[in-house]
Structure formats: structure tokens, C-alpha cells
Amino acid sequence: MSDHDDDHHHPAPLSPVEVRARALEELLKEKGLIQEGFIDAVVSAYENDIGPMNGARVVARAWVDPAYKARLLADGTAAIAELGFGGPEGEHLVVVEDTPTVHNVVVCTLCSCYPWPVLGLPPNWYKSPPYRARMVREPRTLLREMGLDLPESVEIRVWDSSAEVRYMVLPARPAGTEGKSEAELAALVTRDAMIGTARL
């Protein structure tokens, strides 16, 4: 930030991290370790095609098709592949089901493991120390702070994705949605409900 009016035509200085990132990018291009256009292609896939709208389609299908739901809970990877979703961080997917008496929530205490093909890239809060530190130790308190106040009678199951499995929560279908189409149902499903920090 500058106080000087005569500076305002200059571009803002790059942050130290951006300077380092650009330095590494240039070097790797020079050395032929990265192809022109690769970065934009991979990032735009996650900006446009790979995100929670995919998981929402899986959830909506499970709500309307009991046989699909049974396959999804038995073998998440295979059932999710039926809808065309798979890829990095989705090689071994397990879907855990919410019920009136059980609430599931997903965390990665050691890093940031997350089911990319169905939820996209994780939000910053999921990767942050407070979430990772607290969700395994005081889930009820932390969920309440994040806006989800569960009755004491609801059992909370916290899934720490510490190995190769990536987890997605199958939220309960909201009451009063009986007449809705699969596409309308998918529009009701939120990312946070599939992580487990919200219910629908």
C-alpha cells in the first residue's frame, strides 16, 4: 500500500510468495520440467468441472435410487464412477451415511486429504490448524461454533483421512422434498453437508 498518489499507476508489488512461485515456474519451464499451458489447464479443471456439484449429483442419485444408494455405501469408488467421477484423490472413496441419530464429519489432521473428484479442492478452513486440531477432540463444540448445534443424543462420527481412503458424507434427505426431481435435489446439496460441518 502506498500513500503517494503518484504511485497509483504502478502495479502492486508481488507478494514474496508470488515472487518465489514465479521464480520456480520460470526455472522449471527453462529446464523443460513443465509444459506451457499445463498450469492453466489443471487449475481451470478445478475451477469449472471438478467441484461439489459432482458430489451433489451423487447424493441426489442416492436419495432417489435405493439400489444406487446401496451400491454407494458398499463401494463408493465404483458407484461414484458410474456417474463418471474419479481421478486424483478419488482412487478409494468411502461414503458414510447420516441418519437421525448419527452425524458424520470428515477431517485430515495430518495434512489436507479430501475427495477431489466429488468435492473439488478443499476450502482454506478445512486445511487450517484450528479445524484439524479440534475436530477430532471436540467435534460437538466445534460443529456448534460452525453453526451446527446437534442434540446430545446424536452420535458424532469423526473420520480422520489418515491413509488412502477419502471420505464423503451422504447427508439425510431433507423433509418436504418428495416431489422434487433429481436435479432439483442436487441443487439443495451443499459442500459443507458433504464434509459434515452442516446438515440440510
Added chain:
Amino acid sequence: MNGVHDLGGMDGFGSVEVEANEPVVHDASERIVFGLVSALSGQRVTNVHAFRHAIERMDPAHYLRSPYYEHWLTALATLLVEKGLVTPAEIEARAGGGVPLSQPVRTDTVVLSASSAAEPRFAVGSAVVVRNLHPLGHTRCPRYVRGKRGVVTRADGQFRLPDVAAHADERCKQHAYNVRFAARELWGDAADGAAAVYVDLWESYLEAP
């Protein structure tokens, strides 16, 4: 290693800050770092285990004060230097200053090196206790479950053991399991009631009680 990354159960971090309408990437540096890591993890520069360990080896204070993609950037620069693909001087010349790198690997010996037998040692419903291991290298056994008793809920098949894969090319595969721990077993009387934590653990992290 018992690093700062192993956050489960720690106190003092405050509330979770949620950014409304968060974009997939926030700025050019996040785009570049995500793209570079995606490009290079498909090549021979690193594997996911060595990459995670390079993040874990960051200076703890730097780890805690830096945003997520700075962890990736630091790990990537560290691995490129350690593999001899770039020199610190080359990066610094272009960055116009010092570039922080992670601390060196402290061990080239891995504690757990045996592939497991074809048949899983534990079955769904088996009672297990997590071994009290503290390797100096990479591990995916979180501290908060070590020494704790749980019950196997799934046997997931065999996967490369991260403790080996982060440090060596040898193919060491072991069965991995999902283990349920009662909250009270982990946190004693301070536990939130009616809760359990499910953790995925490789076979050699576990033993029969």
C-alpha cells in the same frame, strides 16, 4: 516425525475462520503452485509421501504462520533442490532474495520395512492397540492414537507404506484398516459425549492388545 503438522487434539488455535464464497484459487501464486505440484507429482521428482514429508520438515514456526500453498511451494522447492534439479542459488537469483527450504531428512533408516503377508492380520471386529512408535521420518500414524485401543471396522486392502515410500523407492505394501476409537479412550473424561473417531492405519502401526 513428531512434527507440528500432526495437529489432532492440540489446543489453542482458536476458532475456524470460514471465508464466504471462497474461490478455488485466490491469486496467481496459488494457481502456479497448484499447477507446478500437479505437474511434478506425475513425474519422477517426488511422490505424495515424500512431498508430505517435505512439508512436515518445514520450520514449525514457518509452517504455522504461512498459508497452505506456501507449504506446497516450500516443499516443492526443497525437493527440487534435494534431487539436484535446481540449486538454491538459481531460485534466489530469480526470486531476488532468500528462499526458505525445509529442514533436512533426519533419517535414512525406516522403522517399519516389511511388506505384510497376503492375508490381513486383523479382521473387522478385531480389537487392536496402536503401537507406541515415534519414527524420525515420515509416518501416517497420528500421535493422538498411539497407545490407544480401538476396533477394526474395515480392512481396505494393501497400499504402499508411507513410512517407507517417503524415503525409499522399494515397494513395501501393507494392509490398511479403519479403526474406531471411542472419544473417551482418546480424550478421557474431557471427551465430547457420544462421539467416536475413525482413523485409517497401516498394519504395522497396530498390534493385538
